[in-house]
Amino acid sequence: MHRLQKGTPWFSEFQKTYGSKRFAVVGVSMDDDGWKVVKPFLAHTNVSYRMCLGDDPTAKQYGINSLPDAFLIDQQGKIAAAYTTGMVDKDNLEANIQALLSAR
Numbered sequence: 363m364h365r366l367q368k369g370t371p372w373f374s375e376f377q378k379t380y381g382s383k384r385f386a387v388v389g390v391s392m393d394d395d396g397w398k399v400v401k402p403f404l405a406h407t408n409v410s411y412r413m414c415l416g417d418d419p420t421a422k423q424y425g426i427n428s429l430p431d432a433f434l435i436d437q438q439g440k441i442a443a444a445y446t447t448g449m450v451d452k453d454n455l456e457a458n459i460q461a462l463l464s465a466r
Contacts, residue, residue: 372452374410376459383463384437387411390420392429434458 377387389411393399396415404413420426424433424441432445432455443458 371408372450372455374408376456377411380459380463385459385463389413390416392416392421392426434462436462 373387373389376385389409391400391413393415400413400415403409416426424431425444425446428446432450433441434443434455436442442462443455445455
């Protein structure tokens with residue numbers, strides 16, 4: 363979970379800013395130890411969005427090969443943007459969020 367800590371405040375900020383516009387951030391943990399690792403992480407961070415556990419089918423569906431990854435998924439469930447290099451540019455991500463919301 364430590365790999366997500368850098369991006370977590372951004373995701374919380376995006377949830378707060380765009381949540382009223384039918385935008386939702388959902389964190390998916392792929393940790394082998396599941397909630398045993400996730401619950402302490404959540405207890406020590408200010409995560410304001412939903413978290414769930416992923417599994418091998420989740421990784422296969424979204425093409426997850428390395429972590430952390432971030433995806434923008436449209437209302438039809440299709441990937442609108444993928445950030446799979448481990449480094450996410452906040453401004454680029456927010457611009458894509460705004461574009462996705464304005465395209466509705």
